[in-house]
Amino acid sequence: MLGVNVPWYAALLALPVVLLYNWWRNPLNKIPTVGPSLPLLSYIGAYRFVYHAREMLQEGYLKHKGSTFKVPFFDRWMVVISGPTLVEELRRYPDDQVSFQLGTQELLQSKYTLGRQQIEDPYHVDVIREKLTRNLAILLPDVMDEIQHAFNEFISAESNEWIEVNALSVMAQIVARASNRIFVGLPHCRNAQYLKLAINFTRDVNKGRIILNMTPPFLRSIVARTLCPTSTTCKMTGRIIAPLVAERQQLQREYGANWVDKPNDMLMWLLDEAEGNETRLCHLMEMLLLINFAAIHTSSNSVTHALYHLAAQPEYIRPLREEVETLIGKEGWTKAALMQMWKLDSFMKESQRVNGINSTSLTRLALKDLHLSDGTHVPAGTVLVAAALPMHGDDEYYPNAADFDPFRFSKMREDGEGTKHQFVSTSVKYISFGHGKHACPGRFFAANELKAMLAYILLNYDVKFEREGVRPENNWAAMNIVPDPTAKVLFRKRQH
Ligand code: HEM
Secondary structure: OHHHHHHHHHHHHHHHHHHHHHHHHOHHHHOOEOOOOOOOOHHHHHHHHHHHHHHHHHHHHHHHOOOEEEEEOOOOEEEEEOOHHHHHHHHHOOOOOEEHHHHHHHHHOHHHHOOOHHHHOOOHHHHHHHHHHHHHHHHHHHHHHHHHHHHHHHOOOOOOOOEEEEHHHHHHHHHHHHHHHHHOOOOHHHOHHHHHHHHHHHHHHHHHHHHHHOOOHHHHHHHHHHHOOHHHHHHHHHHHHHHHHHHHHHHHHHHHHHOOOOOOOHHHHHHHHHOOOHHHHHOHHHHHHHHHHHHHHHHHHHHHHHHHHHHHOHHHHHHHHHHHHHHHHHHOOOHHHHHOOHHHHHHHHHHHHHOOOEOEEEEEEEOOOEEOOOOOEEOOOOEEEEEOHHHHOOOOOOOOOOOOOOOHHHHHHHHHHHHHHOOOOOEOOEOEOEOOOOOOOOHHHHHHHHHHHHHHHHHHEEEEEOOOOOOOOOEEEOOEEEOOOOOEEEEEEOOO
16 A cells, blocks of 8 residues: 555655756746745735735835846736846847737737737737837827816716816726727727727727636637637727728729828728738727727826825816916917927826826837846846836935925926936836837827826816815726726816
8 A cells, every 4th residue: 555655755855855956956046025925925926916016016016126036927927127227228129039919919918818919910010110100290189179078978077066087097088089080080089989999999808818827838829719808809899990991992902003082090091001901901999999998098098097196185276277278278278389388298297107107118028038238138038127116206216205295397497307208208217108119109109198188177067075185096907007996086167
């Protein structure tokens, strides 16, 4: 009997030895860990990271500023670089050494949640850079029209009464409407079913990402097929948008270069880029949803963060309102007017600095072994990120960093530092939009849209919280930061 059991005892004894040996040989082992790093115990750290990412990242940043540390996920380690010098180094690595697409694939499981286009053919990045950004001035009147229309519908404060608004969800609706006015145009940007699909897609991607990151890799495609509704959402979106695509293709064939009133929107730019490319045409809805994913939750979270500051500290309404009123009076609702709103721009940037929508940035996958200047050796296959929120909260880079100082950046601009401190400007110390080659290409559009939304609020409403002066705490889910989704902002028609 004893003889039969011996191999089992041997295997049981060997298992921890093998685990420890592998752990000891892993080159990542030399990078300090926040939380337990021993095999199996690291799962406790991974569990802790889901609920306490903020504390863990802050602890790592304070202990290893200027260097690196790692935090555990259920299926991998994530190496976090800390401080401007290493941000600059990560930015400089070429795409054949570190990959943005594959880095986000690892964290978002984008192959399953967003579709393969994001990895295999990310042509939307150039479309956003070359078409959307260059057309901002021309497109602004449409965005403005949609913002006005959507606010009147969702926050119709006609009388002097305060009305309670479920801020995050309403901001998401308005952002979705204003963005889709430029993505698919009228009337589709007001199609309730389409907007619901676009907004919920973000929620589904995030849910899918969490589940898939906890699923062993060999089971992921099966789990994704059962639990990720990406292909269903694409089909349903297709049912709404496909007739529009067909109509445009028909007109393109008919008029070619002589199509005088050819639409100037995202769908048309994507169609132009997809012409003659069957794969692109086949995955057009996937691409449209991917762009909505990149645009909606980022922008609606950002504008809600700023709105919460405004509602918690209404003393900032007056100086902002004065600025907006003067410039709109002089220039009208133009890109030039928005660009001159330094105070509002600063308010947005400061809100992004203290809140952010993600506590890390510059997600990359190391494709080759990397040797960083602080002596860290990062093996190929490792996911790297930069600690964003801890750096944005560091007094060395932002004096009194814990304070929300809304005009911090406009004061710097007045002191002669020009455009360096604009909301859209990235730097090694300001990475809310990333930094370098893969810095968010949609940030110029987002800045215009969000400033236009806030300017509209300032001109048309008074805002406050029920508990005056108290800004609701942000919610955290691993590295993601969301303004309290249950908070209600009180709006009333502007009184003075
Ligand atoms: C306030 C709103 C936004 C924030 C905070 C934001 C933030 C970011 C960040 C942090 C990155 C990754 C940068 C990196 O890792 O280096 C990124 C990438 C990206 N963003 Fe945004 N974003 C916003 C709005 C938008 C909008 C409106 C669009 C589209 C119209 C967009 C499209 C993209 C795309 C396509 C990428 C990938 C870039 C690449 O592959 O090189 N974003 N964004």
